[in-house]
Amino acid sequence: MSVSIDIAGLRTERVAIVPSPMAELGMALHTLSEPGHHPGLQGWATTVAAGLDPSLADRMTDAEFLWRSTFSDLFMPFAGVPGGRSVPGATLAEELDLLDRLSDEQFVDTALEFTCTLPYSTAGASALADARTRRRALYLAAARGPRQLDFTERLLGDPPRIRGWLRRFAEDCDAAFFAATWDRLRHRLAADARHKTDLLRRKGLAEALTAVSPVVTLDAAAERITVDKLGDGRTATGDGGLLLVPTSLGRPHLTVLHRYGWQPVLHYPVASPELSSPPSVEQLLLRMTALSHPVRLRLCRHLARSAYSTGELAQAHGMTAPEVSRHLGVLKRAGLIITRRRGRYVLHQLDVTVVARLGGDLLEGVLR
Template sequence: MSVQIDIAGLRPERIAVVPSPLAELGMALHALSEPGHHPGLQGWVTGVTARLDPHLADRMCEAEFLWRTTFSDLFLPYAGLPGRDTLPTPTLAEELDLLDKLTDEQFTDAALEFTCAPDYDQPGPAVLTDPAQRRRALELAATRGPRQARFAERLLDDPPRVRGWIRQFLEDCDEAFLADVWARVRHPLAADARHKTDLLRHKGLAEALASVSSAVTLDESGARITVDKLVGGRTSTADGGLLLVPTSLGWPHLLVLHRHGWQPVLHYPVGSPELAAPPSVEQLTLRMTALSHPVRMRICRLLARSAYSTTELAQVHGITAPEISRHLGVLKKAGLITTRRRGRYVLHQLDVTVVARLGSDFLEGILR
């Protein structure tokens, strides 16, 4: 599966790489709510949580569905403005002003997108005007507890009031912890944005996307970007631009805004411990499947200790050489074993380094 962005006809000057303080605040709130996703931020999370005002912490829980289960598009409001080419701004206050420019319908639809709905990238009725959509939103909110159900009901009944509440909450978060974070990360993020922009100008979009993540590729025609993820979706830059937003807090998340009618956005982590060539979702699936078979697990037990020929493995396991060869073929296709020739024998051995990475690779793959 993947998210695809149709960029046919997109002019280079309509591609921008710009940091966003509001997007960074959204990722900070996510890290505070789901610290297990971000082991490298454990110290920061502990420090912020220890000094957080209890009233602000309580308010944080009240609206956490905006950043815990999903990363709400409200943290990228410039993408929803007319023209589909508005850019992030240097300050949080300016970006909150952009958030205020979203219509009530846009704001509410984005705020109540609790799950990866199948119609996310398709036109559909607005939750404020369609009774069926309203019922669905309230049902989804109720599954996350009475507090979020009450919040969703208030938002549907009085969007301006709740919008004011959210803006005040985000301003209070800025005072409590984001201002310090932004002062520390804005220069590295700006440097990364300049680097990506230089790549765009001098080496082209393919090189710039490769520097974002090996999970982001441009097809040979230069007309479609594919982001390797465990979700599917499509969007287009028609009549708009493409925006790349770096984050210092985001790894392992690589987010793609592909909401219908909004400017496509790649929200990508910088300074991440990503491997030089992390496996694609397809490769990861192959590896997990290859190791799930009991015979192949027993073969791996031997190959982890030493190199064996096909004949030796057949003798040890009491099955035919062709059967062993089929199992070895599955393991080799998944990239889990290496082979070398010794005289007239071909020896196979488990690539222990690859297998040892599977836990982190799996986590990165499902969180990407």
């Protein structure tokens, strides 16, 4: 299981290592909505959440699926600009301008990634043009709740309006808390980018990638980068470039943007992890036994990002619903997942705080 990037013909000068304020805003929003993913940032998240204006906090829930479960590629608009040569802007305003350069189809299909209804690594029908894709997107949005369904209906009905909503929301977040956070983080991120750029120029791409993470490897003969993840995907630099974007708020997530037609991006953490205490021996035995099956481990990767129904998981993994139910039962008995009912939907989600107690390596593997 891995994500591969075909870099045939890629020249060193087309590899850019640049911080992105908008990508970091996306991780800030993710941390605020899922503080359990980031034990070392709970103090920051608590302080920010306590100081938020109630109306802004309420708006965060309208489209939280853009940052809670999928790290929406909308927070890396530079990767979707035609030509595959754009880099992150120096300011949030510059990157919001890049967001305006995405087509309506790009904007809508990227925002709907949370529904798992659209192809990611390959070309597919747009929800704006294909009635079947549109219906399925609305059906899956309904499983997330009435707010998510309402947002999706407005997104499909009037993309420019939602594009404007997202811009205003990002600007309000910047004024409320992110500008101060970015001012504190940007120097460290810039220093990390300079260090890895120096490695790239002096010692080559392999050394720079090793410095990014030991799970990122280069096969020079095959002209391919491989990122070890609990998921499969593929992309290529083609005539464009490769972007490496450091994040301070993103640990333990190492994300790979491999959307079809977009410039590949490695979004990698630079902060040091802070691990939780280990569980008891009895809990460890029960939970590690539950996680010893590769199918259950792959289910955990989905469940760590959002709550899913049995049917959704079955379709995503090419399994039958009874097969998925059996695996979910094992995970539930081990205390690894939380199940709740929302209307006629029964949704399951990984308890990431429990996984964190099993160890940092496991948590990073599931969330990577």
